[in-house]
Amino acid sequence: MVGIALGLAVRPGIDWAKALSPVRAGAPCSANATLLSHSDQLDGVDVSGEAVSGLSALAMTEESRAYALADNEPGRVFPLTLRDPENLNVSAEVGRTLRDAAGARYGDKIDGEGLVVERGGRTILVGSEKGPSIRRFEIGTGREVGEPIVVPERLREPPAGDAQFGRTIEALAATPDGDHLYAGWEAPLSADGDAQGRNRLRIQRYRGTPGGEYTPDRQYGYVTDAGLYLAELVVVGKDRLLVLERQYVDGLGNAIRVFDVHLEAAVDVTDDPTLADNSADMFVRRTLLFDLGDCPAGSPGQVTVKQRQPNPLLDNVVGMAAFPEETAGPNQGTRLLYLVSDNNTKDRRVTRVYAVRVRLPV
DSSP states (O other), X not given: OHHHHHHTSOOXXXXXXXXXXXXXXXXXXXXXXXXXXXXXXXXXXXXXXXXXXXXXXXEEEETTEEEEEEOSTTOXXXXXXXXXXXXXXXXXXXXXXXXXXTSOBOGGGOOEEEEEEOTTSSEEEEEETTTTEEEEEETTTOBBOSOOBOOOGGGSOTTTSOOOTTOSEEEEEEOTTSSEEEEEESSOOTTTOEETTEEEEEEEEEEEOTTSXXXXXXXXXXXXXXXXXXXXXXXXXXXXXXXXXXXXXXXXXXXXXXXXXXXXXXXXXXXXXXXXXXXXXXXXXXXXXXXGGGSOOOSTTSSOOSSOOSSXXXXXXXXXXXXXXXXXXXXXXXXXXXXXXXXXXXXXXXXXXXXXXXXXOO
């Protein structure tokens, strides 16, 4: 009997309450951001035989509805439903295939990385790394309408411009009134380079009207954290953006950071032949809002991991969308932010959606 009693003794060092009631992922990531929940419900899913994968951009349309842009062939936009951010529930509908004005599929002629739903909800703008280009499509038919928005010559790929092949337009965002459109370049122009690994990038602002013409009016210089690249932009106020930076290193994993960016005092660098000669005060002001790697992943096994990551929550996050700031209720002064990861159609990556509540610093 003594031996039996000793064999059933509770082993020291085990928190049995936690083991029996595991803590799910979530809780504060920084002083200004809290991870509410995440969902892998789109991972490995297909709708009517078409895989929901390669999601590279996200745009909200109403409280629980969004569009997600796939950058793999032939180019599709999937309607999403996102319910209950505290316990995120995500589902997708049949995707709209992007087509040219004659109705032919774009296929490998477009590599969609940026998405804007224009005011009224009838048309979308898609920023493509190939070219690069910004094109307008009818959301109902997927057909292109009108002429592409002009991309300044220097921001194009060689031989016309100085941009790196396949590292051009990675982000697209518009003000709520549609008066301004912002396009972010993923990597530096050949003349701009980096400073000790911190990439000097350009954000192109356009002036125009929803459904109408947009013309370039200003460029902003932007410097990333060391080794990171610009992945997404979201407008959160007059002359204020959230910028998503990311990187992946094989064997180490991803780095995903969101910055609060102020443009009101930023200078126009359109005519600057190189950003390498610019002093620090000629680049936009930015402060870290949160690092996704600092978000609590909960108890072991609460987050699916398919490859080595410094935090199991991390993956190839490249899409981001935000709601307006809440003006009443318990969440007054905060806004809901959604992130989405691009699995690049690879088994080692996860299609994941995150719900984060953020409070912008005054």
